[in-house]
Amino acid sequence: MTEKILHAKANKKMKWEEISAALNLSDVFTASACLGQNTFSKSEAEKLGAMLSLSEEVVAALQVFPNKGQGQVVPSDPLLYRFFEMCYVYGPTIKEIIHEKMGDGIMSAIDFTMQIDKVEDPKGDRVKVTLNGKFLPYKKW
Numbered sequence: 001m002t003e004k005i006l007h008a009k010a011n012k013k014m015k016w017e018e019i020s021a022a023l024n025l026s027d028v029f030t031a032s033a034c035l036g037q038n039t040f041s042k043s044e045a046e047k048l049g050a051m052l053s054l055s056e057e058v059v060a061a062l063q064v065f066p067n068k069g070q071g072q073v074v075p076s077d078p079l080l081y082r083f084f085e086m087c088y089v090y091g092p093t094i095k096e097i098i099h100e101k102m103g104d105g106i107m108s109a110i111d112f113t114m115q116i117d118k119v120e121d122p123k124g125d126r127v128k129v130t131l132n133g134k135f136l137p138y139k140k141w
Helices: 002-011 016-023 027-034 042-052 056-061 078-102
Strands: 105-119 126-137
Touching: 002 027, 002 042, 016 027, 016 042, 027 105, 042 056, 078 105, 078 126
Parallel strands: none
Antiparallel strands: 105 126
């Protein structure tokens, strides 16, 4: 599915921003669903299918609930590896600060949004990643 989507996207010279705007979704969620980590509704899948001339099989696959993160190991791709590295180095710090500010709990990856922006800087452009997840306190019983 993903291979066919990426091939069609490249052939049509489309960008995630353009595709997501047509679906009325964020570029991050749209790319994530096309990479097999989220699900589209029937109408969203059909709209994407028409836009990229995808087969009915691919349109159907876009509507299947995925096994998220299945088989993940630390990737060798340098950009992806750096995100793992950030979690290894700063994960305990992030956890400590969240607990101090909000209590014992987690940040939801279900009730969650992410935005990726380019920030121009004379010393070299920057990447700004904003993660916004609902805080879910651990309950006591």
